Amino acid sequence: MTRPRPLVPRPDPADAIGVVGEFGLIARVLARSGSARVAEVGPGDDAAVLRAPDGRVVACTDVLVEGRHFRRDWSSAEDVGHKAAAANLADVAAMGAVPTALLVGLACPADTPAVWLEGVADGMAAECAPFGAAVVGGDTVASAPDSSSVVLSVTALGDLGGRAPVRRDGARPGDVVAVAGRLGWSACGLAVLRRGFRAPAAAIAAHRRPTPPYAAGPAAADAGATSMCDTSDGLLADAGHLAADSGVGIDLDRATLAAFVTGPLPQVAAALGGDPLGWVLTGGEDHALVATFPPTAALPEGWTVIGRVHDDASGVEVDGVPAAQVAADLGEGAGHVHFG
Amino acid sequence: MTRPRPLVPRPDPADAIGVVGEFGLIARVLARSGSARVAEVGPGDDAAVLRAPDGRVVACTDVLVEGRHFRRDWSSAEDVGHKAAAANLADVAAMGAVPTALLVGLACPADTPAVWLEGVADGMAAECAPFGAAVVGGDTVASAPDSSSVVLSVTALGDLGGRAPVRRDGARPGDVVAVAGRLGWSACGLAVLRRGFRAPAAAIAAHRRPTPPYAAGPAAADAGATSMCDTSDGLLADAGHLAADSGVGIDLDRATLAAFVTGPLPQVAAALGGDPLGWVLTGGEDHALVATFPPTAALPEGWTVIGRVHDDASGVEVDGVPAAQVAADLGEGAGHVHFG
Incomplete structure (x- = not known):
């Protein structure tokens, strides 16, 4: 499912997201995202609609910034996708829940190769797949004019399956x-x-x-x-x-x-x-x-x-x-x- | 609830988030965020736990980048908070749902005044309050080393209240x-x-x-x-x-x-x-x-x-x-x- 690629893809000007355009990019990335088991309405609408079997939903957000949390010459696109997903899925697990879906907010330079973002999508999909989870929505925009760095904000949702959430404030002497x-x-x-x-x-x-x-x-x-x-x-x-x-x-x-x-x-x-x-x-x-x-x-x-x-x-x-x-x-x- | 402030606060080095620190900042921002009616576990844990009365949850993400979607000299911090929330709450409404909660991923320069982020939190809280919604979680990190711009990724959740979601693909000739x-x-x-x-x-x-x-x-x-x-x-x-x-x-x-x-x-x-x-x-x-x-x-x-x-x-x-x-x-x- 994940094709190996060089860490830093050879730049192909025709493949830059500024050329591919937002809607072409979204179509290419979504084609690699799989589908979430709980999705009633998946990506492509104003919002996703997800079943919440437990009657509650667990939700958390983690941000990864290029140059602080990853470097494109140290990690492949797939690595970055795995890592961004894992940081959030672990927070869901830490409540006692099982991940169901991700939403991804992405700011990236217009010269980012679309193939790099496909790699990120592959990594996220692979990290989510064991749970039947997948990326169900998000937004991709151009980086700030002063920046050539990628910022990736991932929100994970999860289901408690009837369990009481395990909080941080319940430890008792003797535990x-x-x-x-x-x-x-x-x-x-x-x-x-x-x-x-x-x-x-x-x-x-x-x-x-x-x-x-x-x-x-x-x-x-x-x-x-x-x-x-x-x-x-x-x-x-x-x-x-x-x-x-x-x-x-x-x-x-x-x-x-x-x-x-x-x-x-x-x-x-x-x-x-x-x-x-x-x-x-x-x-x-x-x-x-x-x-x-x-x-x-x-x-x-x-x-x-x-x-x-x-x-x-x-x-x-x-x-x-x-x-x-x-x-x-x-x-x-x-x-x-x-x-x- | 929202104190008026100048669009560009006078920089106070002691109030920069790099000085205030992550946990000090989180405490100050959360103190202004109100609480979501559906929250069973609110901010401050690995993840929030939210009731989903409908048994489904509506979810969407929108990213705002300084210099593209707002300018700090054209919009106050409160304005930016209102706008970032509104972009997402409107997507929830466009499915036929009512907003319940926001999660916020924020990358900002270390010299950003903490008081500016408090203003953003005020704006978001005010935009959410009519629904009993609020910010229930998120992550704040330093901007990329090459950037002095704020990136704000907001995820909104909503409840359909038993309604069928209104998608983009149901228009029929004669409508x-x-x-x-x-x-x-x-x-x-x-x-x-x-x-x-x-x-x-x-x-x-x-x-x-x-x-x-x-x-x-x-x-x-x-x-x-x-x-x-x-x-x-x-x-x-x-x-x-x-x-x-x-x-x-x-x-x-x-x-x-x-x-x-x-x-x-x-x-x-x-x-x-x-x-x-x-x-x-x-x-x-x-x-x-x-x-x-x-x-x-x-x-x-x-x-x-x-x-x-x-x-x-x-x-x-x-x-x-x-x-x-x-x-x-x-x-x-x-x-x-x-x-x-």
């Missing part, structure tokens, strides 16, 4: 803290790309196309998770959201987290110098899920206990050391800062 | 074509601003804050409208969408449309030179609604018959003259072209 998915792989891949390397492949791939543990979200909800969020800002920062919103403290176990230093992390850290635990604790964009469960809950497959909730609202600590201190000792910031 | 709302006022205001004038106020206001006839959408659905869309690209272009998607022809009545040359249009056209009918036929962004109804339908309040549907799929004509020719004779393009 266990657990994580599902990879930690630090995307940050490791970004470190590799920044130094100009293109290997190891596993690290690069993790940065280009995160693989969030989507099924772990609804499974956690079914297992009684008391709070949950995705780790788009990094584990320490996102566990901090659960602690702050729930009015509790979280103590993480360093030895358990050290076991997440796997795959390409040890090798890359040794080559570049530095402690790979920094990526595990502060690296965002893997979109792992972090949740709290009652101490008696049977954790679903894929979840690993990494700490405990206590009643002293002192934020997040690792073996009793405050998160900011731990991050500083590892040479990392405390998390992703969007305007830093 | 009447009707319009609700103003035509050409926004284009007239833009023409005034482009010449450096700041009057007449009615034209400027129409460009800054369109006033779509929201209630006319569900009313048209209840009255049996066979097709409908909003006129964001201009009447000729958008009637063309109904004709093309329905496989019919549409003939509009020039004398009836001439009666839409009202308000500031005659005066401004006389001052600037040109035929104000050009704005009526090709001006976008007023977000009037155009629809077709069975010939026996009783048209709801606010709808005016402007033409007829026939079975010759010849696109849109005005008194038998093809739309492109009519537009060219009036010195206007055939509609809004996004990459022109």
